[in-house]
Amino acid sequence: MSRSFKLPDLGEGIHEGEIISILVKVGDSVEEGAPIMEVETDKATVEIPSPFTGSIEAIKCEPGDIVHVGDALVIFSGDGAEAEEAPAGKKPEKEAERKPEEAERKPAETEEKKPEAKPEEKKEKVPAKAPEKREGPVPASPATRRLARELGVDLRDIPASGPEGLVTAEDVRSFAEGVKAKEKPAVTEPTEKEAPAEEREVSLALSPTGVAIPELPDFAKWGEVERIPVRSIRKATARQMALAWSQIPHVTSHDSIDVTKLEAFRQKHKAEVEAKGGKLSVTVFALKAAATALRAFPNFNATLDVKAGEIVRKKYYHIGVAAQTGEGLVVPVIRDVDRKSVIELSIELTELVERTRNRKVLIDEMRGGTFTITNVGPLGGGHFNPIINYPEVAIMGMGQARMQAVVINNDEGAHEIAPRLMMPISLTIDHRVLDGADAIAFVNKVKEVLQDPDELLMAMV
Amino acid sequence: MPRTEIELPYHIDYISVLDENGELDKGLEPDIPDDELLKIHRYMFLGRLFDAQILSLQRQGRIGTFAPTKGQEASQLGAVSIMRDSDWFVPSFREAVAFLWRGATMEGILLAYAGFSEGNKIPEGQNNLPVAVPVGSQTLHAVGIAYGMKYRKKDDLAMVFFGDGATSEGDFHEALNFAGVFQLPVIFVCQNNHWAISVPRKNQTRAQTLAQKALAYGIPGVQVDGNDALAVRVAAQEAEKRARSGEGPTLIECVTYRMSVHTTADDPKRYRTDEEVGEWAKRDPLERFQKYLKTKKLLTDKKIASLEEELKAEIQESVKAAEKKMKELGDPMDMFSHVMADTPPALEAQKEELARDLKDSAREADNG
């Protein structure tokens, strides 16, 4: 019996994905749980494990396809138990034994052999059917017969996989899918008046704000253009950003942090952390500092529930870290930052970023953030205006730390100009929930922690 | 098959206890305590004097249209005097005396007749319905009230007053019929004063008595000398007993006479003779009752004279109080009170409109 594997519901409203790669081929034997393909969704690239043990009978998709939840992707033949017990090859043989028998039965014969099973006079009701179809009642359970009616297919057209020509529900479904696939082009042909459904879907996905999108001019008038479909992560980013921008009144506060001491501290401990498998980056310290500040200012660790008219304060500190990947921006989340040591965070962050870049991060690992940090420093850059990761209420961005001439108070309390390593920091807040003063206070707290590694150590407790 | 006479359960009695000359039928004399007799007399007398006072005020233009009660004091007091406070009094429009007995104030009555609806206000605790002008229509309200009493298992009763004219109205018949069908504690008191404005009693019905109307509805009816407070009282007591014991309603026809005008706007000389009025004056209920009380040694001429002084003073007090009140009342805006429990928006708008108009009128008057 063949079974089809369908794109499962990946949760969080994800209903489609793009096939990135297929890791198996027809004829392969696959263990349950082994990866069979990679699918990129709005949120991430995920590896899809095989739900069955069995061999691949057919593959219904190819890389680049956009597939929807419920679409059949791969057809497996045989069930696990049988495949394991019987030596390979035995089963096909058995099937081969039966098939000729079935093939031998001529339509005329079948007609005689398959009388109207109903004992009453129902015959007059049956309208004449096309001659090439199977005649008389096709063996199938009542539920299967109903399914066929519901899917609008004629039982007599369906190749039977059950014993002695019995049509199963699975036969009906896969037959109906085939019919649908064939019919598809005709159905989706756009009419002049209405934008194709697909197009509307795309624009809705990119712009969820409900604002009408003005017509674009024909750019080809002015020169050559190329059109690249917006997909998956790019699409998700576009939607998320437009949503945040339209919903949240953003205010960004800029400041600079003297990280001279921190950098010294970092250099000192770098090697020992590395030995444990982590990378002691500035982001790790920023995570810790942010957690400290979030605990001090709970309204930053919150969401505005507009419908309920309430601020939802979260009692956990899961901080997202923006990571640039080849496909776009992805924000994996580190849980319970406040309860983890710098070393633990270093290891976890390194590993998470690695998996993110390799598109191995799980969707669950990108959910549940309460605050986001985006550190563009490694790439360069100074102050910038980060956009809040909706429905959070604040995001902290860091630029590249640079040596600058800074006026400081020396030990005698006098002003002097000194070279200091200054890191630009930008904090964007949701002005519905937070005010400018809150932003300054939050940044000050972060500064306090990052300027002085001793403070940082205190925060780790 | 044979033609036989149908025996009806009721027949019509006529009751008279005290004749025109003050002669008494001892056997029928009701047992009324002395102080109550004196109280009845006091109200009879007060009613008579108050009536005259109102008439005089009306003639001076100080109050509006009024329906005098003169001559009908015994009909009313003989009946209402049996009532408890928890009983309900359902008047027509000529029951000022009964109203006073039931707790209404002269001041209120004066105010009402002077055109102030506030005078009609029935204080909490007084189970009196306000004056009902559409003839006979109030009889049904007594029936409804009595139904409530029966439903709530009270031994109270409702007493409704109306005149001879009302017996021609459909509502009167419906009321008697309903009360009979549901066996309700109602006493129907018909004050047959012989005149429905200008139409004499004989033109209201061919029937020999009004009391006999009860028979058609299967309830007892009785005719009494309505100018004989004792006779009315006897009939009322019998009706009361019936009502309180769940035996249903009674119709009492009090044969009396409207000694005065129908209302102050009426001129009876157009339709009846002075002789007729003179004949009835001889049967004046007040004089007869005074004779009776004198015989019982409860009253003397001297006492009557001093009582008259006292009552007149009381009336004067009331007139003064009422006239003072009239000056305080009269804000036209008050017409919007007591329309419904809540004033609907459109009515609220009309109210504002009147307020504006009043202001504008005042301003124009000032300027003009």
Next chain:
Amino acid sequence: MVMGEFTQETDVAVIGGGPGGYAAAFRAADLGLDVILIDDGPRPGGVCLFRGCIPSKAFLHISELLHDTKIAKNMGLTFEKPSIDLDALRKWKNSVVDRLTNGLMKLSERRGVQFIQARARFEDSGTIRLQGSDVTHIKFKHAILASGSRPSTKRGIDFKEGGRVMDSTGALDIPEIPKRLLVVGGGYIALELGSVYASLGSETHVIVRSERLLRGADLDLVRPLQKKLEGLFAGIHFHTEITELKEQNDKVEVTFDGEIEPKSQSFDRVLVAVGREPNTEDLGLENTKVKINKRGFVEADDQQKTADEKIYAIGDVVGGAMLAHKAMKEGKVAAEVIAGKPSEYDVRALPAVVYTDPQVAWTGLTEEKAREDGVEIKVTRFPWKFAGRAITMEAPEGMTKMIIEASSGRLLGMGIVGRDAETLIAEGTLAVEMGALAEDVGLTVHAHPTLSETEGEAAEVFLGSSTHILPKT
């Protein structure tokens, strides 16, 4: 109502409150449609509950009890001759009917189906006129005609209500236990009711126009029944008809033509059960586009649609097997089609049960029909004398048979004669509907000792693996 005519609008008006009608009404209501169910009885139930299946089965239960007390003697139990209180018996039957119909009334209420007691008549393809109810008209989007059938009168025999010549309705009142009863007809109603009367003590004679009993059932199933009935009845006469029938005050004089002697006899009562006729008259069908076929039934297709697009018809009135469960299925189909579902009547195994002693039941294809249609079949039989459970019940006359497609081994039909055939037949029905092979039934474990084992064994006979029957060599 005193004044005026009151029209009510509804999605679905169901005419007839029998099993087909109420099943249709309930299904339609469950699918979110506004439904009115009309019947001239006081509650839903129809012939089945008031004058058919249910009361007759109540009585048959009694005759079964009577029978058991008799065979108990063989087992060492002796009962006194039972005394029969007819009034109490009728009262009990009525209480059974009341319980069931009241239950239906409650189900109607709970589902929001409005039940109206009235006689219905189509005024046009969208309107029904009602007689006897407060609502005078119904404007419907769809109507389901489930008006049912009534005992046939086509042999020209007059029935007077309460007379000595009874139809099944009259017989179910059991006005008395007649000393001599003549039963006309060899169908299931005749045999069931005849059995009841015979058990209660009537000397019962059955005459049948044809050469056999229970047309439609395989003869090998009928034979054990016939043998037993020959003991219960005073006589069964085939090829026999009535030529004259005179109802008198205290008896009925009957003259026969056929295999019976003497040719003139007198009976206390006569029960005529010679089929049923559809109720198509007085329904105003002429005001609609509904078509009636030559045999008098309303024409309806697999989706129960009539020639009038707004009107559907189900149950006895469309012909076929006049069975409550067929009507119920058709009712559901009609309701689903009206609700826009792709439903159709595609029953392959419609069970039929005759509640005599022994019971006869069959489902799917019969052997006779298969032979008639030239279907290549194999038939297996398992006689109950090999079944332990049957022996413990003193019911060895039973037999279970299977009609199997020769080429595929697929089960096409099943037949049973014997005790409790009514329940046993369900396995066969399910197997045929599922397209099961005899092999499937044979490989299915049946509890021992039960009568259901006979089904497993009948299948195993086909496979050659029967335990209690020697394999054929």
Next chain:
Amino acid sequence: MAKMTMVQALNLALRQQMEKDDSVVILGEDVGRDGGVFRVTDELLDKFGPERVIDTPLAESGIAGMSIGMAVYGLKPVCEIQFSGFSYFSFHQIESHASRMRWRSQGRFTVPMVLRCPYGGGVRALEHHSESREAFYAHIPGLKMVIPSGPRNARALLASAIQDPDPVIFFEGKALYRAFREEVPEEEETLPLGKSHLAREGKDLTMISYGAMMRPTMEAAEILKEKDGVEAEVIDLMTISPLDDELFTKSVKKTGRAVIVHEAPRSFGAGAEIISRIMEKSFFYLEAPIARVTGYDVVIPLFARENAYLPDAQRITRAARRILSS
């Protein structure tokens, strides 16, 4: 929720109010044993007994007058006049007493009674059985005049009417009694008296109606949408008096056009008052004359001609098209 006809819904309202409050009593002709000639009071006699479900002698004035007395005494009578055509017998009780007892007694007595009567045409009845005379009652200060348009609002409005401290005249469209069923929740529902209901939202045209005429009006709105692409707003007055002019004057401000539908004769009918209010409040927004689709100023014809008299969806649609094109 159970589906009910208006008759059943009204019955439910009565039953529940009687269960809740023992001062609620029912009286009228044939309301007891017969359950009312339209069965609105069906089975209430058995449930509440003859003291609370009172079959009265045949006298409408008696029924109304007695109800007034009961109400004054503290009961909450719900009286039934068998047909509105016979309510004129009781008219003077309503006008002379029920409506003004509160004023006359200066607030001491109120008359919390409900006078129910079937009204309107469309059921092929005899003479005097088909009139729609709500204007008579709407004209009387101190009275409330309520007309439901379907089972669910009928139940809620009747419950409110019974609970109302003032007398309510409650007209029940005979044509609606059994016309259709609606889900009516078992739990008590009320609707405020004096509030109209937005039955359908639209922007091109305002249609104002009530009672049995809501059905053809809604039907017309549907036709206008399907055939003309016109979005008609439909307002169900539910209470005729006191008239809620807020909703419809606001709607007319939006649409600029109005059609009023009632089966009562046109002159001095409810439509006249509605138009006056529109003139007072929305005059400058009007873009076309206001249309009235009503019964004519004739005695309502016997049923052979009744359909021509009663407004139907076609007439309403035509009127709407006329004002839409002007």
